[in-house]
Amino acid sequence: MHSCCLSGSGWVYWFSAGWCVFKTIWEGIMKQSKMRILCLLLTAVMLLSLTACGKDKKEENSNVMKFDDCELVYKSACIMDDFDGNDALVVTLDFTNTSSSNESYLWTLSETAIQNGEELEIATVYVSEDSFDTVIDSQFDDVAPGKTLEVKSAFVLKDMSKVEVTFEESFGSKSNKITIDPSTLSRGSASSTSNTGKNPTQTGSEMKDWWNGDWYGWWKMTECAGYYEGMDDSRWDICGVIDIKSDNTGTVTLWDEDYSKSNPMAEASVSLLDDGMGEHGTMISKSGRFTNIDLSQEDWVVNPVAMEVDDLICIDGYYENGEDEFYYEIYLRPWGLYWDELDANSRPAYYDSWYVPMIESGEYMPDSIG
Incomplete structure (x- = not known):
């Protein structure tokens, strides 16, 4: 019959063997625990980093x-x-x-x-x-x-x-x-x-930057018919902003006495062509609207070289809406320039009473006229 009691040397042997097994298992558990703790710490750091990044982004857009x-x-x-x-x-x-x-x-x-x-x-x-x-x-x-x-x-x-x-x-x-x-x-x-200033876009190109900025002048209608019959040679002062980007595309926004910059009379997408026709090139319309009709490709073809006076452009076109029609001519110069070399009939109506006092006091172009 076998005895359940261990001898002295046998007890030591089995105790040592058991301890080795227990130690191995415990070390395995601790390694796994350490890995879990390390993973948890790394996760916490990542979450804090993401939180910080989100906060920074929010602060950048706080305005x-x-x-x-x-x-x-x-x-x-x-x-x-x-x-x-x-x-x-x-x-x-x-x-x-x-x-x-x-x-x-x-x-x-x-x-x-x-x-x-x-x-x-x-x-x-x-x-x-x-x-x-x-x-x-x-x-x-x-x-x-x-x-x-x-x-x-x-x-x-x-x-x-x-x-x-x-x-x-x-x-x-x-x-x-x-x-x-x-x-x-x-x-x-x-x-x-002031809301506006000369040269809203500086491209580094002398040709493009000549166009960019605020413009002031006048426009008139001729050969009027339908609703506009009897309004031949009627004239209004007009302001505008031309903004040509570095890729030679841009926009033209125009408003007269009955409109404002935020509610313009005309808006057009344009291209500037370096076609050799003068140092300033030729600006053409691509799309847009004039009052309540659409503008199409080359409805506007604007070339300063056609003018006899420096720093003067003319945008001309034809309006037709059913029986209502007229031709129009828009004359513009950069805001801040005098029109002294032109006779009184070639100047805007508010030139002396409104425009000259404003530029002489250093005012920028406002968003409405008068």
């Missing part, structure tokens, strides 16, 4: 504020004097209409500025000393779907402490905020807040 029917981009701010001589915070924004109908900034959003727990009053800041137009007037302009308009807001400051500006939907629940520190801002002037 973009999205709403149901529009998008707002905070561009800049400066300090200006209001009509009473008080310091005013003037905020510049890009307002993009993402709805399906014409909308204005003022109708779409409401704004509130808070400083030291108190709401700031809206400031009246005139664009020039001899004008009753204010820097916030573009808030009233209608913006077509998909289009962007630069607008400004102005608030009377109490001191130079931080200001929190809240933008809320007029007919919704979304809101966004920005915080501005007036103590870090420079002081601006009315002319420095």
